[in-house]
Amino acid sequence: MDVKRQDAIEASIDINATGASVWELISEPGWFINGGAITTHRIETDGAFSTVYDAIYGKFEFETITLEAPRYAAFRSLGGHAWDDPVPNTLVEFWIEPTHSGAVRLRVMESGFADFGADEHAHAISANTQGWKAEMLAAQRYLDGK
Template sequence: MSEGNDRIERSIRIAADADRVWELVSEPGWWINDGRITVHRIEPDGDVVTVHDPVHGAFPIRTVRLDPPRYAAFRWLAADGAGRAVGDRSTLVEFWIEEHLQGGVLLRVVESGLAALDTTEEQRRRDLDDHTEGWEAELAAARTFLHGA
């Protein structure tokens, strides 16, 4: 696991096959929740979708690349208070699904581009800490969700 002021990397083993994990991670914004996978209303608008979470609000996300069932990449766009994308500011969120001989997969996430966001150094540090905690919770939620599916 590595992190600096620009990148967060986390991984988790999940006792599920790659196709089941792919069904989850290929959905834009699946990671927006309170540590429990929830169904979101997804509103398309050109090449961007807005993911509506009942607790956290609206988040614009652009799908960058989907390579089933191994790799998914999204741009998590900066948004205004109404959840509309503003400018070109974003982070890149990438997921890799790697099968293991013992069964199951290793799900790895990397979020990068935090240093390029137009924020203060103090806000960047808070975002890095919040997102680092968030990815640990979201990967754990993915494992719990997929074990129960």
């Protein structure tokens, strides 16, 4: 029997900030590479392709798929990680949505996990689920009041 594997991780958080300030953050490739606090990265860009250098975690490569200001951004992870992390070629999508309370809801979906090997799949789903919780909280802390 063929078992269907989880392909995507989704998370969302409400942020008391303007859509423009949230867009400024999420439209940068690799903004979410950090240790739970938003940091500045050195980014080299060649067309749609970006190499993001993080002082702690190393080098990451992304392809910018879509930037639809001020509501939607999509990037493809192309790997280049400094450690053994089986997450290349996932699609990371962000949506910015107004809420009834005046806040902005930031949603993320990372997909492309179904084709990973069994061991890689379990590790990636677990690690990235926890990672997105931390990164969404980091975005909220960084952007609240902006």
